[in-house]
Amino acid sequence: MYPQQIIDALRHVRYPGTGKDLIESGMLEDDIRISGLEVSFSLIFEKDNDPFMKSVVKASEVAVQTYVDANAAVHIHTKFKKQNLQPAAAAPVLQAKHVIAIHSGKGGVGKSTVAANLAIALAQRGMRVGLLDADIHGPSMPKMFHTEDCRPVSAEVDGRTLIDPIEQYGVKMLSIGFFVDPAQAVVWRGGMASNAIKQLIQDANWGELDYFLIDLPPGTSDIHLTLVATLQLTGAIVVTTPQPVSLVDARKGVDMFRNEKINVPVLGIIENMAWFTPAELPENKYYIFGRDGGKHLAQDLGMPLLGQIPLVQSIREAGDDGAPIAMQTGHPAAAIFAAIAEKI
Numbered sequence: 624m625y626p627q628q629i630i631d632a633l634r635h636v637r638y639p640g641t642g643k644d645l646i647e648s649g650m651l652e653d654d655i656r657i658s659g660l661e662v663s664f665s666l667i668f669e670k671d672n673d674p675f676m677k678s679v680v681k682a683s684e685v686a687v688q689t690y691v692d693a694n695a696a697v698h699i700h701t702k703f704k705k706q707n708l709q710p711a712a713a714a715p716v717l718q719a720k721h722v723i724a725i726h727s728g729k730g731g732v733g734k735s736t737v738a739a740n741l742a743i744a745l746a747q748r749g750m751r752v753g754l755l756d757a758d759i760h761g762p763s764m765p766k767m768f769h770t771e772d773c774r775p776v777s778a779e780v781d782g783r784t785l786i787d788p789i790e791q792y793g794v795k796m797l798s799i800g801f802f803v804d805p806a807q808a809v810v811w812r813g814g815m816a817s818n819a820i821k822q823l824i825q826d827a828n829w830g831e832l833d834y835f836l837i838d839l840p841p842g843t844s845d846i847h848l849t850l851v852a853t854l855q856l857t858g859a860i861v862v863t864t865p866q867p868v869s870l871v872d873a874r875k876g877v878d879m880f881r882n883e884k885i886n887v888p889v890l891g892i893i894e895n896m897a898w899f900t901p902a903e904l905p906e907n908k909y910y911i912f913g914r915d916g917g918k919h920l921a922q923d924l925g926m927p928l929l930g931q932i933p934l935v936q937s938i939r940e941a942g943d944d945g946a947p948i949a950m951q952t953g954h955p956a957a958a959i960f961a962a963i964a965e966k967i
Contacts (some may be wrong), residue, residue: 624691626655629662632690636682639675639786639802642774645683652702662687663698671703674777674786674826678802681815717824719753719835721857723890723967724850726880728872730841733895734862735763736942737932738838740949744957744964746793747949750833753788755823756798757850758840759816765800768792769945775801778828785828792950795830797823817849824853842872851885858890860929860967865894865916873917877924890967891927892917896934905955908933930963932956 633645645651645666652665666683668676684697725741727734735758742754756764765771768791775797778787788795799819829835835854840846850856859880863873873892880887894917898908911934921928932938938956941948949960 624657624660624662624695626657628691629655629657629664629687632686633683635686635690635804636679637802637804638679639775640673640777645679650679652700660692660694661696661698662691663700665700665702667702667704669704670784671701672784673703674784674822675802676701677822678819681818682803685815717829717832717835717854719829719832721833722835722837722854723857724837724839724859724880724887725862726839726847726859726876727841727862728874728876729869730761732841732862732864732869733932734841735767735838736938736947737860737862737893737895738836739764739767739942739947740957740960741964741967742794742796742834742836743792743947743949744960745834745836745967747952747961748964751831752793753795753829753832753835754797755820755835755837756796756800757820757823757837757846759799759819759846760840762798762800764796764798764838767942767945767947768794768796770796771800771945773801780828786823786826787828792947795832797827799823817845820846820849821853847879848885851887856887858888860890860893862893862895863917863920864896864912865910865914866912867916869912870916870920873920874924877926889924889926891929892921892924893929893963894918894931897931899934902936927966929966930959932959 630646633651636645638648650667652667655664680699683699687697688695725734725738742752746752756762770789770791773789775786775789777784788797861873861876863869877889880889896912899911900908918928935956938948948954948956951957
């Protein structure tokens, strides 16, 4: 290894407050030291309570191991232009009346589509809504809210420097997708991903909310345990398709939340892709993935079926276009999400 490789690797790391890479931002100190597979260098931040510091340091470590040597032992020191002489304030408690996790046992069942549309449907009812995209390895919300080019900035709040969420369609939102290159995979260990999620919760200027929705990654992982330990969840919603392979994983998700160590109420089941309805035959229903699987699962587990959402092209197109279908108040699919929001 040699210093220029380290510099080139750090060009892949952006400082979220400005959107510029670390080299362009002048944040790398001229003190790179290399001894075999040991690498050390310093990053310079404006002040010692910079809200992006932890995530930038972690991303820098991963960049060196990704672009230089996977076996490198990376030691990063932090320096500050301004010293914060005031004692650090305690992390603020999220001011949300209800914190709801949106979960799926497996990927590809439309969990993020459901989370985005429910957030908008609640906001349309006059609720103050926050949405956290906690799917570190597959963040979808920047695309679905047409905010892919947005970069959160920092704000001074009660003596603390916090991340300002992006606001779109009446929903305050944060996603790891705002802080990483969308063309590159997020290759993070469980601890790194969990720390990033905690930072997006505790170091963000969410303000007072009626509902804080969390779009969880599929399955069960460190992130789920971190959220339970960090927040007092009001409840969880499990999204599934009617097909048996999805129902098996949905049942495991319900079991996870009902585990005595987690003990989070499951508010109900949402069955997505319940049937296919072509636009030219709006009265027809084709049960491609099976019929009423989510309904039967809810009955078997003794919990509400919050709604059945059809597989229609307009829902997919609206999400891909960055304007979820819930915004089209006269659309039949929007009415379904509105009805689910009312039940919640």
